[in-house]
Amino acid sequence: AQTVTQSQPEMxxxxxxxxxxxxxxDTSESDYYLFWYKQPPSRQMILVIRQEAYxxxxxxxxRFSVNFQKAAKSFSLKISxxxxxxxxxxxxxxxxxxxxxxxxxxxxxxxxQP
Amino acid sequence: xxxxxxxxxxQVLKTGQSMTLQCAQDMNHNSMxxxxxxxxxxxxxxxxxxxxxxxxxGEVPNGYNVSRLNKREFSLRLESAAPSQTSVYFCASSGPxxxxxxxxxxxxxxxxxxxx
Numbered sequence: 001a002q003t004v005t006q007s008q009p010e011m012x013x014x015x016x017x018x019x020x021x022x023x024x025x026d027t028s029e030s031d032y033y034l035f036w037y038k039q040p041p042s043r044q045m046i047l048v049i050r051q052e053a054y055x056x057x058x059x060x061x062x063r064f065s066v067n068f069q070k071a072a073k074s075f076s077l078k079i080s081x082x083x084x085x086x087x088x089x090x091x092x093x094x095x096x097x098x099x100x101x102x103x104x105x106x107x108x109x110x111x112x113q114p
Numbered sequence: 115x116x117x118x119x120x121x122x123x124x125q126v127l128k129t130g131q132s133m134t135l136q137c138a139q140d141m142n143h144n145s146m147x148x149x150x151x152x153x154x155x156x157x158x159x160x161x162x163x164x165x166x167x168x169x170x171x172g173e174v175p176n177g178y179n180v181s182r183l184n185k186r187e188f189s190l191r192l193e194s195a196a197p198s199q200t201s202v203y204f205c206a207s208s209g210p211x212x213x214x215x216x217x218x219x220x221x222x223x224x225x226x227x228x229x230x
Contacts, residue, residue, distance in 0.1 A: 091157065
């Protein structure tokens with residue numbers, strides 16, 4: 001099975017500090033897309049950042065950046081200068097290119113301590 | 115606002131009852147999806163529709179049926195609800211995938227379903 005694994009069910013970070021959420025995946029495809037989604041208590045699914053596998057440069061969106069290691073099939077999310085509003089469940093996901101289906105990891109619940 | 119609209123937002127069913135979750139999108143997307151979210155399991159694909167008139171099973175299709183009524187609407191039906199179907203259900207839609215496109219997977223706000 002082509003899976004997405006998030007090995008950290010829960011993480012905690014102090015406000016203004018940096019935290020890294022881990023994600024590994026399995027795929028036989030050479031061209032694919034990776035995503036991090038944020039789900040606050042409102043249940044809304046919010047796209048945080050995406051990475052195209054063919055791009056070597058790591059994606060960055062303001063305080064959010066990724067460390068994409070294609071050979072290792074690793075896709076971690078770094079949140080810098082953490083804010084109280086970053087507290088949420090974070091899901092890593094991989095897009096199966098042929099079908100446009102998103103495969104999700106089990107999620108990491110991030111708590112931000114004031 | 116443009117997006118994916120799901121109804122209802124909350125529902126309680128008795129075991130054996132049937133119901134249909136409705137989903138509509140106004141972004142002219144070809145593909146639509148139904149996911150369920152359970153604690154510790156992430157989101158798992160129930161059914162998807164790559165285009166109007168086609169539907170396919172996802173990872174956890176048992177106990178569900180779907181209808182792609184037209185390009186905008188994709189409904190999920192529970193014929194005989196079971197407690198194991200207690201979950202949060204998300205509908206989503208997506209456009210074509212191109213390199214460097216502003217690719218988007220848009221989710222509805224979810225339906226919390228409890229089967230007692």
